[in-house]
Amino acid sequence: xxxxxxxxxxxxxxxxxxxxxxxxxxxxxxxxxxxxxxxxxxxxxxxxxxxxxxxxxxxxxxxxxxxxxxxxxxxxxxxx
Amino acid sequence: xxxxxxxxxxxxxxxxxxxxxxxxxxxxxxxxxxxxxxxxxxxxxxxxxxxxxxxxxxxxxxxxxxxxxxxxxxxxxxxxxxxxxxxxxxxxxxxxxxxxxxxxxxxxxxxxxxxxxxxxxxxxxxxxxxxxxxxxxxxxxxxxxxxxxxxxxxxxxxxxxxxxxxxxxxxxxxxxxxxxxxxxxxxxxxxxxxxxxxxxxxxxxxxxxxxxxxxxxxxxxxxxxxxxxxxxxxxxxxxxxxxxxxxxxxxxxxxxxxxxxxxxxxxxxxxxxxxxxxxxxxxxxxxx
Amino acid sequence: xxxxxxxxxxxxxxxxxxxxxxxxxxxxxxxxxxxxxxxxxxxxxxxxxxxxxxxxxxxxxxxxxxxxxxxxxxxxxxxxxxxxxxxxxxxxxxxxxxxxxxxxxxxxxxxxxxxxxxxxxxxxxxxxxxxxxxxxxxxxxxxxxxxxxxxxxxxxxxxxxxxxxxxxxxxxxxxxxxxxxxxxxxxxxxxxxxxxxxxxxxxxxxxxxxxxxxxxxxxxxxxxxxxxxxxxxxxxxxxxxxxxxxxxxxxxxxxxxxxxxxxxxxxxxxxxxxxxxxxxxxxxxxxxxxxxxxxxxxxxxxxxxxxxxxxxxxxxxxxxxxxxxxxxxxxxxxxxxxxxxxxxxxxxxxxxxxxxxxxxxxxxxxxxxxxxxxxxxxxxxxx
Numbered sequence: 001x002x003x004x005x006x007x008x009x010x011x012x013x014x015x016x017x018x019x020x021x022x023x024x025x026x027x028x029x030x031x032x033x034x035x036x037x038x039x040x041x042x043x044x045x046x047x048x049x050x051x052x053x054x055x056x057x058x059x060x061x062x063x064x065x066x067x068x069x070x071x072x073x074x075x076x077x078x079x080x
Numbered sequence: 081x082x083x084x085x086x087x088x089x090x091x092x093x094x095x096x097x098x099x100x101x102x103x104x105x106x107x108x109x110x111x112x113x114x115x116x117x118x119x120x121x122x123x124x125x126x127x128x129x130x131x132x133x134x135x136x137x138x139x140x141x142x143x144x145x146x147x148x149x150x151x152x153x154x155x156x157x158x159x160x161x162x163x164x165x166x167x168x169x170x171x172x173x174x175x176x177x178x179x180x181x182x183x184x185x186x187x188x189x190x191x192x193x194x195x196x197x198x199x200x201x202x203x204x205x206x207x208x209x210x211x212x213x214x215x216x217x218x219x220x221x222x223x224x225x226x227x228x229x230x231x232x233x234x235x236x237x238x239x240x241x242x243x244x245x246x247x248x249x250x251x252x253x254x255x256x257x258x259x260x261x262x263x264x265x266x267x268x269x270x271x272x273x274x275x276x277x278x279x280x281x282x283x284x285x286x287x288x289x290x291x292x293x294x295x296x297x298x299x300x301x302x303x304x305x306x307x308x309x310x311x312x313x314x315x316x317x318x319x320x321x322x323x324x325x326x327x328x329x330x331x332x333x334x335x336x337x338x339x340x341x342x343x344x345x346x347x348x349x350x351x352x353x354x355x356x357x358x359x360x361x362x363x364x365x366x367x368x
Numbered sequence: 369x370x371x372x373x374x375x376x377x378x379x380x381x382x383x384x385x386x387x388x389x390x391x392x393x394x395x396x397x398x399x400x401x402x403x404x405x406x407x408x409x410x411x412x413x414x415x416x417x418x419x420x421x422x423x424x425x426x427x428x429x430x431x432x433x434x435x436x437x438x439x440x441x442x443x444x445x446x447x448x449x450x451x452x453x454x455x456x457x458x459x460x461x462x463x464x465x466x467x468x469x470x471x472x473x474x475x476x477x478x479x480x481x482x483x484x485x486x487x488x489x490x491x492x493x494x495x496x497x498x499x500x501x502x503x504x505x506x507x508x509x510x511x512x513x514x515x516x517x518x519x520x521x522x523x524x525x526x527x528x529x530x531x532x533x534x535x536x537x538x539x540x541x542x543x544x545x546x547x548x549x550x551x552x553x554x555x556x557x558x559x560x561x562x563x564x565x566x567x568x569x570x571x572x573x574x575x576x577x578x579x580x581x582x583x584x585x586x587x588x589x590x591x592x593x594x595x596x597x598x599x600x601x602x603x604x605x606x607x608x609x610x611x612x613x614x615x616x617x618x619x620x621x622x623x624x625x626x627x628x629x630x631x632x633x634x635x636x637x638x639x640x641x642x643x644x645x646x647x648x649x650x651x652x653x654x655x656x657x658x659x660x661x662x663x664x665x666x667x668x669x670x671x672x673x674x675x676x677x678x679x680x681x682x683x684x685x686x687x688x689x690x691x692x693x694x695x696x697x698x699x700x701x702x703x704x705x706x707x708x709x710x711x712x713x714x715x716x717x718x719x720x721x722x723x724x725x726x727x728x729x730x731x732x733x734x735x736x737x738x739x740x741x742x743x744x745x746x747x748x749x750x751x
Contacts (some may be wrong), residue, residue, distance in 0.1 A: 004527060005565060006588045007575065007576050007578070014090050016134060034164050042263045044103075045098060045100070047102075056091065058161045061098075063296040067302050130575050135574075135578065140573045145461060155421070155434065156436065156568060158390075158391045158436055159441045162418065162419045326700040
């Protein structure tokens with residue numbers, strides 16, 4: 001059963017698809033070092049770092065942008 | 081600037097790790113907020129965001145075809161106006177192929193007619209959805225699958241089509257270039273685009289890990305290198321007034337940008353020098 | 369009832385005024401252009417409260433229709449020939465997205481060679497798109513068909529776009545007396561469009577135009593097949609209610625002196641008026657000739673056509689179109705769906721006049737068939 005015109009009426013429903021399984025390297029954020037500059041939040045292609053700097057590993061694909069853009073090296077990529 | 085903490089583009093989408101396009105969409109929607117309707121041209125963004133029965137979009141979204149996003153948006157804007165819903169923002173996301181090539185006519189029509197909408201071209205400088213083919217926005221020297229380098233070729237032999245200036249020639253109230261690596265600059269421009277009455281065009285450069293050939297962690301760094309070397313210039317044209325919005329403190333050598341990407345790896349020193357002098361000429365004119 | 373003298377193009381514009389769409393994106397093309405002009409004037413005079421978009425191509429006209437329809441409002445556009453061909457990609461998308469767009473097509477030949485004159489190749493070539501298609505015989509029917517089309521397209525059980533086809537110049541530019549109904553009666557017949565299936569509203573976000581993998585695409589297309597077949601019931605009901613309110617009764621097919629006919633011609637559009645004259649003439653001479661005019665071409669009214677023609681010994685089908693190497697499309701569809709002795713005749717391409725003697729020739733060739741399909745009215749003998 002497909003909805004009429006294949007319209008999707010559940011906004012944000014890609015959340016059902018946990019892209020965390022794509023990951024080889026996992027970003028670990030050290031909140032002690034973090035200066036809350038928001039770089040990682042802004043630049044995350046998944047939008048999966050919240051304003052409390054918690055990384056949602058259900059979706060993090062492990063691209064490493066957050067580690068690269070952290071000005072104080074508070075994020076380290078670790079092999080899963 | 082008011083920026084929503086809320087995400088209007090959900091995770092779980094199928095974009096490559098390190099995708100630049102999704103960063104651009106997230107940032108734009110944080111400025112535009114929930115009272116927004118988005119239209120997409122066919123392309124990476126459309127395909128990765130709406131794998132039926134799922135969607136990454138938290139706002140109303142529509143896609144019809146590759147070349148007609150601006151025409152679809154024209155209809156949406158007119159229909160909202162006819163219902164008195166003038167407070168709803170209409171934003172279009174089209175890739176460089178959907179904007180500079182196949183969608184140019186529909187875009188020109190929409191701009192010239194003065195619809196109150198924002199068109200954001202997310203430019204990754206080739207047809208990435210179909211596997212890295214040359215578009216009108218592919219830069220000089222880039223190797224793509226349809227402009228490959230070889231014994232008789234150094235890759236793309238034409239300069240990048242100047243889309244923002246083509247849009248400016250339409251006399252629309254707001255035209256800007258932007259980069260995902262300068263989010264404040266970009267978001268300020270999105271806000272201005274939303275506030276002007278009439279059409280606004282933002283040409284957003286967004287590095288593509290797959291098409292440009294670099295480690296996904298470097299997406300932001302590549303966008304930064306483009307701007308810091310003068311290869312991509314951040315400016316806006318407000319009511320006909322041209323203004324550079326970001327000037328690198330010390331312009332870096334174009335080689336730093338070129339050498340970081342597989343698509344330029346084949347270039348000889350002579351060709352790189354040619355690109356450098358082209359960049360120099362523009363930057364000198366703009367005092368960058 | 370006050371009859372006004374007008375062309376079918378003006379009659380269509382009057383119907384659109386009465387249906388009052390919110391958005392009208394149009395692009396000029398002969399012989400549709402005057403529809404766009406009448407509508408522009410209605411908007412300029414405040415007779416229609418609509419956003420009129422002067423788009424830069426037919427491709428954008430149908431695209432803007434689809435965008436506007438996506439917000440949940442009624443829309444209208446009109447086109448012809450090359451314009452319809454340019455729309456082709458979005459014609460399929462409009463049906464697939466289940467947008468109840470109503471469009472008029474001024475039937476005109478397709479290039480090349482370039483021709484501005486009438487045949488039905490343009491709309492026939494869109495027959496597989498999922499759109500409903502009505503072929504009108506005159507201006508009155510053109511007007512009425514626009515109203516019926518909105519009613520059917522917007523029905524929840526259908527949600528497919530409609531094309532009202534009128535023969536270029538023969539109808540578009542020929543004036544006839546037309547009864548323009550009153551707004552109150554139209555409002556009674558045609559309720560406001562309130563979509564539930566898909567609409568762009570920030571209060572209830574949904575995504576329209578998604579990407580389907582092989583697990584879903586075929587079901588979506590099958591739903592269209594079911595909806596188009598189901599439209600038959602909705603059309604029948606709309607026809608009945610239309611007759612109750614306006615006094616004019618339409619059907620899927622029109623039977624003209626066909627009940628006892630030995631030879632029946634089948635055709636669509638304005639040519640049927642000429643055929644009726646020939647039928648009358650031959651009937652006066654005692655020949656049992658009849659006409660079955662196919663008015664609704666999609667959904668294809670197999671049962672209604674079969675019921676109307678099954679009693680004849682032989683049937684001649686006139687097509688103002690050709691599917692090269694197989695013949696006229698209506699002829700082939702009738703042959704495919706019905707066990708009848710039917711012969712095909714390609715006529716009137718690119719505005720070639722179809723004279724009474726051509727119709728008589730077709731009748732003779734139907735009586736004494738030599739080929740399954742032949743071209744009538746060529747300057748030199750069809751070889």
